[in-house]
Amino acid sequence: MFKAFNRWLGLGQGGLMEGEILGINMRNALIQKYNPRHAIERARDKVAAKRALEAAGIACTGTVAVLEDHQQVADFKPTRDMPDAWAIKPARGSQGDGILLAVRREGNTWFKGSGTPLPEDMVMHHIQKVVDGGFSGDSAAEDAALIEPLIIADPALSRIVPEGLPDLRVISLHHTPLMAMVRLPTNESDGKANLHQRAIGAGIDMETGKITRAVVKGTPITHHPDTGVELIGFEIPGWKRVLELASKCGPAVGLGYCGADIVLDVNDGPLVIEVNAHPGIEIQNINQAGLKSRIAATGEDFR
C-alpha cells in the first residue's frame, strides 16, 4: 500500500530521477537536504553572509557602514559618513526590497539614478525604516542597514544596458556551477535587474560564457530593446573567474544548493553581492534547459 503510493507519487526507484525540469517541490527537497538551517539564516543576513564570504577569501562588494541598532543610527550622520554614490540595503531584505541607491551628490543632497533628489532626512528616514524591519518580511522586528559604495559595472556590460547594474546569477550544487543567467535592466524595469519588473534574463552557456538566449517576460529577444546591442553571442568578460567565485560561494556560507549573485565591477572584476539559499527556478525557462538533468549529471540521487 505504502509502496504503491510512493510509486504513484514518483518516489519509487526510477520516479525520482525521471524528467529534466526541477520543480519547486524538488528544489525544496534539495534545500532541505543540503542547506542546513543555520547556513540559510547566514545567507539571508547579508552582513553575516558577507563576513563568511570574506573569511573564505571570496571577493565581495565593499562596505561603508553596518548599522545594527538605533544607537548606531543615532550616531550616524550621512553628510559626514556617506560617499558620493552608495547603496543602502536591509540585511534581511528579500528580492531587492528596500534597496536605495544614490548615484551622485551635490552639497548635502544625493540623487537617485532617475534624478530624484535624496535630502539627508530622507536618507535617514530610509535607514530608520530599514533598521525597524520595514523591509524584512514578517519574522524580523529589527534589522541591520548595510551601506555599500555604489558598484560601477564593467564597461563591456554597462554598454549593453541603458542604466542600472546587470548582475549574474549562477546556481551551483556544492562546488559545481550548474546554470547561469545574466539579468539586464531595461528602461521599463527602471534600472532594476529584477525579472518580475521586465528586466531581461539571458541564459549563459556554461562552457564559453556566451549568452545563448535572452528573454523578457517569456518573450525571446535577440537585441536589447533600449540600446539595440545584440545579446546573443555576447561573451561575459571574466567568465572563468565568475565560475570560480560561484563554485566557492556555497561552501563558504555552508550551503549545498545555492544561487550566487555576482556583479562585474569596473575595477575589481567579478564580485559576489549575495548568496541565495532559495534560488528561483525561472532560470530554466530563460536557459531553456532543465536543472534536474544537470543535477543528476553531478551524481545526485534525489533521495
Next chain:
Amino acid sequence: MIARVGQIWANATPQVRRPFYVGLAVAMVLAMLVGLGVANTETFLALPSTFDGVASSQAIWGLKPSNLLMVLPLGSFLVVLARSFIGLKAFGLFTPMLIALAFLQIGPVMGPVVLCSSVLVGMVVTPSLLKLRMTRVGFLGVLISLIVLVLVGLQKLLDTNLQVDAFPVIVCALCVERWWKQWGKDGAKPAAKMALNTFVLAIVIEFVMVSDFAMALIEWSPLLMPATMAVAIAILGRYRGLRLSEIGRFAPIWLERRRKAKAEKSAAREALPEGVEEDRRQGLPDTRRVPEREPAPYRKPELVRLHPSHGLVLAAMAKHPAAMRGVRVMASVAELQDDADRHVSEPIAEREARARLRLVASGGRVMGESGVGWTADRVGPRQLIHNAWVIRKVEDV
C-alpha cells in the same frame, strides 16, 4: 481538438504525465468533497440572530463550536494539497485555512462579505497610512483598529450577533498588509490574482471542512480526524514532482524545443530532393533514385475556328496547296447558300495526306477538325486535319 489533445498527450514525458494524473485525482476528490459540503449547507443567507442563540456553524452545518478545532487539520491538509500538487499561491502559508475558519464562524455568505468589506477598507486607507511614514508595527496597529471599526460598524448595520472574533481581525489585517506588499512588488495584477487564489482556496476549504466526510470522522472519534490527516499529510506531503501549475510554467521549454526540432527536420528535408524523406547515405556516392515525374493528365484540345484570312490559315494553305485543294473554308453564313461557290474535297494522294496539316494557334495543339468518313477509307489511315469543315453535300449544312 480531441485529436490534438491526444497528440500532446502522446508526446508528453512521464515527468509531465504524473503531475497531471496526481493533480487530476486531487482536484476530483476536492470537487466531490466541496459538493458534499455545499449539499450539507442548511441555509446560505440567514443572519445569526435568526438562529436563537445557536452558533452559526451549528445552525448552518451542524458543526459544534467545540469541534471547530477538529477541522483545522483538514484545512491544513487541503493547504498542503493546494500548494504542493496544484501550486496555488496564496497570502501566507495557512492564511486560507484561518479565513475558512472565520467563514465557518460567520456564515457562508456573511463571512466573505465581512472579510471583503474590511479588506477593502484597509486597502483604501493604506496609501494614506503609508504616507504617514510609520514603523511597520505602528502601521499594523492602526490597520487593526480600522478593521475593528469596520467590523463593529457591520455588526451594528447587519446583525448584532455576527460573530467577529479577534482572529478574523488579525487575518484581515495581515491580508491587507500582504496585499500592499505584493502590489508594490509585482504590480496590481499578480497581487489581485493571489488575493483571488486565497479567497477561492478559503471557500473550498470551508466547504470541505463541513462535508459529510469530515463530519462523520469527527462524530466517530475526536482523535480520528487529526490522526487521519497527519498520516495523509505525511504520505502526500513528500511529493517531489512538478506541480500542476508548473506544467504550464515550463511548457515553453518543451514546446519550443519541439518546434525547433520540427523546424530543423523540415530544413533538412528541404535540402534533399523532392520526395526523399531522409538522407541515409551521407558520405556515400549519391545513388538515390529520383522518382519519375507523373505525366500531366490528358486535356482535350480546345477547338478554335480561325478566320480564313488568318495568318496561320494562309500560311498553312501556302505550305500545302495540294492538301488544301478543293477544301473550302466557310467564313460566313452566305457561303452556305446553294448557289454559293463551294468545292468538295477531292481525294488526295496518301503521301500528301500523311503530311499532317496543323493549324497551330498556341502550344502546338491541333486546331482543326477533319472530314470524318471519306478520308479514312479513301485516303488511308491518316486523316486530314485542317481548320475547315468539309462539306460534301448540301444536307451536311
